[in-house]
Amino acid sequence: MIQNHETIPALEKRYRANLINSLGGFKSLVLIGTRHDEGTENLATFSSLFHLGADPALCGIIIRPGEPDRNTLDNILRQKHYTINHVQPSFFKQAHQCSARYAPGESEFAATGLTPLYEAGISAPFVKESVIRFACKLEQVVPIELNGTTLVIGKIIYVNLPDECVGADGFIDIEKAQTVTCSGLDSYHISKRLARLSYAKTDRPVTEVG
Amino acid sequence: MIQNHETIPALEKRYRANLINSLGGFKSLVLIGTRHDEGTENLATFSSLFHLGADPALCGIIIRPGEPDRNTLDNILRQKHYTINHVQPSFFKQAHQCSARYAPGESEFAATGLTPLYEAGISAPFVKESVIRFACKLEQVVPIELNGTTLVIGKIIYVNLPDECVGADGFIDIEKAQTVTCSGLDSYHISKRLARLSYAKTDRPVTEVG
Numbered sequence: 001m002i003q004n005h006e007t008i009p010a011l012e013k014r015y016r017a018n019l020i021n022s023l024g025g026f027k028s029l030v031l032i033g034t035r036h037d038e039g040t041e042n043l044a045t046f047s048s049l050f051h052l053g054a055d056p057a058l059c060g061i062i063i064r065p066g067e068p069d070r071n072t073l074d075n076i077l078r079q080k081h082y083t084i085n086h087v088q089p090s091f092f093k094q095a096h097q098c099s100a101r102y103a104p105g106e107s108e109f110a111a112t113g114l115t116p117l118y119e120a121g122i123s124a125p126f127v128k129e130s131v132i133r134f135a136c137k138l139e140q141v142v143p144i145e146l147n148g149t150t151l152v153i154g155k156i157i158y159v160n161l162p163d164e165c166v167g168a169d170g171f172i173d174i175e176k177a178q179t180v181t182c183s184g185l186d187s188y189h190i191s192k193r194l195a196r197l198s199y200a201k202t203d204r205p206v207t208e209v210g
Numbered sequence: 211m212i213q214n215h216e217t218i219p220a221l222e223k224r225y226r227a228n229l230i231n232s233l234g235g236f237k238s239l240v241l242i243g244t245r246h247d248e249g250t251e252n253l254a255t256f257s258s259l260f261h262l263g264a265d266p267a268l269c270g271i272i273i274r275p276g277e278p279d280r281n282t283l284d285n286i287l288r289q290k291h292y293t294i295n296h297v298q299p300s301f302f303k304q305a306h307q308c309s310a311r312y313a314p315g316e317s318e319f320a321a322t323g324l325t326p327l328y329e330a331g332i333s334a335p336f337v338k339e340s341v342i343r344f345a346c347k348l349e350q351v352v353p354i355e356l357n358g359t360t361l362v363i364g365k366i367i368y369v370n371l372p373d374e375c376v377g378a379d380g381f382i383d384i385e386k387a388q389t390v391t392c393s394g395l396d397s398y399h400i401s402k403r404l405a406r407l408s409y410a411k412t413d414r415p416v417t418e419v420g
Contacts, residue, residue: 001376005367008267011380018380020264023344023369025238025296025384026391026401027261050260051237052272053357054230057218062262086235089404093416100410111412134233140356146349146363147263153356157215159233166211170221170228171394174235180404181236181391184381187406191236191391191399194299199396200310202321206303209396
């Protein structure tokens with residue numbers, strides 16, 4: 001199939017949404033936990049998380065305009081803290097369910113049966129079932145005027161994961177943790193490692209390591 | 211393992227790079243093709259691609275300061291076009307090799323044996339070996355002052371992929387295309403589907419579809 005700058009805008013809306021959402025390859029799948037000032041806990045499915053830097057440790061997420069993403073953004077703007085939780089196969093259906101448009105006062109934890117968990121000094125709830133979880137403090141909000149989305153940049157202030165998943169070099173074996181990846185709007189996958197490769201240098205071929 | 215806002219900045223630099231780069235989950239792995247005004251072709255490994263919107267069709271990449279990412283940014287700023295190419299297992303080592311710091315005048319295509327391919331109306335080279343490839347036109351550049359990175363937003367103006375990988379609903383089966391995903395700085399994986407799930411509604415459980 002070939003599409004071009006004239007045919008892409010002319011595609012049927014839902015067809016284009018599926019096509020463009022799956023075009024970018026595999027995505028990070030996470031649940032983002034936030035809390036309203038009045039206490040309501042919110043849990044939202046995100047597939048736009050990306051690495052921004054390690055020093056300082058920064059990551060970005062894209063918030064879409066309108067509900068349900070708006071609840072997450074409002075909570076982050078007020079509380080400054082949010083949690084990011086990997087998804088494992090045992091609860092990927094519940095994670096997908098968190099993308100439904102629950103009313104602002106309704107908790108996705110209660111609706112899906114996932115368990116909120118708090119850590120000292122972090123005002124947002126983690127997902128207890130998640131094997132790898134971390135928390136961010138809001139650093140910067142960047143409105144993307146092209147389409148009304150918002151880039152939220154956070155500093156990583158807390159990390160919690162099983163010792164047996166962390167290598168001596170700091171690499172986290174997220175495959176061992178059974179972290180789920182997603183593609184498109186609704187497809188969920190586990191992974192099978194091809195290899196880890198040596199640091200690439202111009203004067204020698206890469207080799208498999210580890 | 212638990213790390214917090216005091217211990218994370220104190221980690222050894224390479225250890226922290228591995229930890230934070232693998233913390234965000236699985237990532238999209240792509241090769242970005244660009245061309246210098248004088249004709250030198252550039253091919254760069256990226257794992258920061260993210261979906262920004264389907265209407266208009268937009269995606270973002272993060273460019274790090276300094277070489278080798280700077281070559282890609284310079285080419286995009288001048289030529290406006292860049293290609294994004296999925297990676298398959300048959301050439302994932304060559305894709306990783308493209309992250310080595312080749313001199314600005316040296317082509318990663320020539321260095322790795324990957325084959326440049328041109329399409330009418332697109333000034334940047336595609337990777338012929340890639341099963342799913344698309345092209346973007348530069349829409350916006352957003353400097354991220356927190357750490358000197360640059361967000362490059364592109365409009366998708368060309369898509370080329372096998373008919374048998376596209377469903378009737380527009381979903382691209384990137385697992386069928388054997389698209390590779392990555393984690394951390396050097397780990398490469400293929401995928402195994404758990405399921406596609408129905409559109410999530412608040413009044414019913416999600417079900418497996420397709």
